[in-house]
Amino acid sequence: MARPISKDKTMEKILYSSPPEEIAPPTYDASQSDLTTTFANLNLNSAGSEPTKDRCIAHLKLLEAFHQLQEDIATTDGLFGIKDSFIPAYLSQPEQAAVLLKIREKRWAVYVAKAASRFETWWEKSIQPGSGMMQQNEIDSGEELLPFTPDNLPPLDVIMVWHSYMLNPRAFLEDCIRYGKVKFWRTGLPWAAIDSRIDNDGLEYSGTGQARKSFEAGSGLAWDSLNDPPNGAVQCPKCQRQMPCPWTTCGESFFSSGKPGRGFADKQFELRCDFCKVSVNHDVLRIQKFREDLQKLLLRDVPMPGTILAINGVSTSIAETEQSGFRFKPDLMACLVLEEGSVLFPNRIIKSSLSTDLLACTDVCQNKTPTVNDIRARFDEGLSNKDIVWMSTKRTGKLLESEKIAVRRMMSRYWDNSSPFALDLVGAVIRQGSFIKKMHSIDWIHSPALGATMTRLIAKYGRYFEILEKFPGQIAVPTLDVDLACYPEHSNGPQKSTRRCFPPSIRNAPAGIAKLQNPPALSCSGTPNGTKTLVAAAVVGGAVVDVVVDVVVGAAVGAVAIDETVEIDIRHDKRSKG
Numbered sequence: 253m254a255r256p257i258s259k260d261k262t263m264e265k266i267l268y269s270s271p272p273e274e275i276a277p278p279t280y281d282a283s284q285s286d287l288t289t290t291f292a293n294l295n296l297n298s299a300g301s302e303p304t305k306d307r308c309i310a311h312l313k314l315l316e317a318f319h320q321l322q323e324d325i326a327t328t329d330g331l332f333g334i335k336d337s338f339i340p341a342y343l344s345q346p347e348q349a350a351v352l353l354k355i356r357e358k359r360w361a362v363y364v365a366k367a368a369s370r371f372e373t374w375w376e377k378s379i380q381p382g383s384g385m386m387q388q389n390e391i392d393s394g395e396e397l398l399p400f401t402p403d404n405l406p407p408l409d410v411i412m413v414w415h416s417y418m419l420n421p422r423a424f425l426e427d428c429i430r431y432g433k434v435k436f437w438r439t440g441l442p443w444a445a446i447d448s449r450i451d452n453d454g455l456e457y458s459g460t461g462q463a464r465k466s467f468e469a470g471s472g473l474a475w476d477s478l479n480d481p482p483n484g485a486v487q488c489p490k491c492q493r494q495m496p497c498p499w500t501t502c503g504e505s506f507f508s509s510g511k512p513g514r515g516f517a518d519k520q521f522e523l524r525c526d527f528c529k530v531s532v533n534h535d536v537l538r539i540q541k542f543r544e545d546l547q548k549l550l551l552r553d554v555p556m557p558g559t560i561l562a563i564n565g566v567s568t569s570i571a572e573t574e575q576s577g578f579r580f581k582p583d584l585m586a587c588l589v590l591e592e593g594s595v596l597f598p599n600r601i602i603k604s605s606l607s608t609d610l611l612a613c614t615d616v617c618q619n620k621t622p623t624v625n626d627i628r629a630r631f632d633e634g635l636s637n638k639d640i641v642w643m644s645t646k647r648t649g650k651l652l653e654s655e656k657i658a659v660r661r662m663m664s665r666y667w668d669n670s671s672p673f674a675l676d677l678v679g680a681v682i683r684q685g686s687f688i689k690k691m692h693s694i695d696w697i698h699s700p701a702l703g704a705t706m707t708r709l710i711a712k713y714g715r716y717f718e719i720l721e722k723f724p725g726q727i728a729v730p731t732l733d734v735d736l737a738c739y740p741e742h743s744n745g746p747q748k749s750t751r752r753c754f755p756p757s758i759r760n761a762p763a764g765i766a767k768l769q770n771p772p773a774l775s776c777s778g779t780p781n782g783t784k785t786l787v788a789a790a791v792v793g794g795a796v797v798d799v800v801v802d803v804v805v806g807a808a809v810g811a812v813a814i815d816e817t818v819e820i821d822i823r824h825d826k827r828s829k830g
Contacts, residue, residue, distance in 0.1 A: 443740070598659050
């Protein structure tokens with residue numbers, strides 16, 4: 253492949269600079285083969301600000317434990333009433349294989365739904381129990397951490413949800429603030445304690461006897477999710493009674509003809525209260541969540557979800573005063589909006605004008621089939637009414653773009669999410685499963701060059717931030733190995749993960765750089781608006797550099813996309829699939 257021509261000397265300097273010798277491709281020797289010894293000697297208590305080789309290895313161990321859990325659950329025939337025998341005999345072998353995959357994915361999806369429910373119970377009963385929702389003047393900005401040890405860790409399924417939750421740092425911080433669990437946010441994942449409970453040979457997680465007793469006593473749940481009662485429980489939004497609810501009702505007809513299930517973990521969930529005859533589904537639960545948040549705003553002045561953090565994750569004053577230092581301080585108060593700004597606009601317009609209509613449209617006694625679209629319609633009507641807008645903003649004219657964004661951010665907490673959290677944790681775990689599967693397939697954890705590989709990806713992690721700093725108006729999508737270094741930083745907690753220097757242009761999350769879940773799709777042939785794309789070989793790895801950078805020139809929002817599936821050999825001018 254010919255070396256591309258770029259007029260941007262800064263880009264050329266980053267892309268074509270010679271890699272340092274310490275990140276050259278690793279050699280294999282006998283000293284690297286004793287993986288068990290390597291696992292047993294990880295140093296996870298260091299106070300360094302950068303990702304370390306040992307932290308990345310510990311993260312790989314945890315991901316492999318998650319993968320083993322998924323395989324065990326997915327391949328257990330008959331679990332949750334989902335049997336391999338549901339595969340129609342008349343299908344061809346490829347079709348039968350596809351149905352078997354669907355069956356296994358369904359078992360896992362049900363298990364993850366249970367895991368998210370168990371995490372919610374653990375969150376409520378064991379993490380700073382009794383803490384109430386916080387008003388702005390009550391927010392704790394101290395430095396106290398929660399004392400996690402191997403004897404008070406939760407089961408692996410709960411850790412899995414916790415891990416995925418922390419990879420969404422703004423949502424995690426927002427919820428910890430709203431529910432008065434700031435110490436939990438500050439603590440991060442206790443890597444040393446978790447790693448000590450992962451077997452160094454089989455990479456399986458097991459809890460101590462005391463951990464099992466503590467979890468079961470504190471949460472009222474069994475240590476093993478499969479030993480919990482077969483049904484969950486849903487609260488009726490009208491009479492407030494707890495209704496037993498199956499996790500899934502998917503039977504043979506679901507996999508043969510697509511007949512939907514009606515359990516809580518099913519998309520078409522539906523349940524009827526025997527006492528008040530109200531029908532409950534996911535839409536009703538989302539509406540109930542909004543109604544409860546609305547009542548807390550009106551009665552206790554608790555801000556609505558999505559209206560706590562500034563749009564870029566930090567306050568405007570911090571972004572303006574740290575232009576030279578580029579260092580994010582782990583100060584919780586700096587992350588908040590403590591004045592009546594655009595982010596708080598949804599709270600103001602609700603309290604001034606929309607509360608009556610919103611209470612009416614979310615009342616299941618008046619509206620038998622409510623949806624989140626009903627709430628959106630009320631906001632659309634209010635935002636188009638000049639008198640209502642004036643009452644909320646004390647000015648005439650159009651809404652500011654930041655005020656529109658604030659409303660959309662608040663509404664995003666309710667689309668496809670009936671949980672009390674800022675995001676759907678079931679979806680977060682399922683999305684993370686793709687990365688876990690890739691890490692298992694690559695199998696770095698069993699490589700004799702594991703240590704050298706971790707050293708190289710940490711170097712690439714540093715280069716990734718160089719790209720972010722040099723091109724502040726663009727988006728950079730990390731490769732898998734850079735992701736592996738980023739993830740422990742997300743889950744370290746602010747005391748450890750925010751000491752890296754972040755420029756204001758990329759300091760968009762209080763606990764690190766927010767993971768880009770849906771990176772922009774770029775094409776070498778151009779984009780829909782006619783802009784051109786420059787393909788350039790990138791950064792590290794010896795003679796073969798394994799990153800491709802696509803730069804969109806002249807787009808409204810520029811982007812730097814990194815594709816981990818292609819390798820480029822500059823010296824030999826050829827491409828090969830990696």
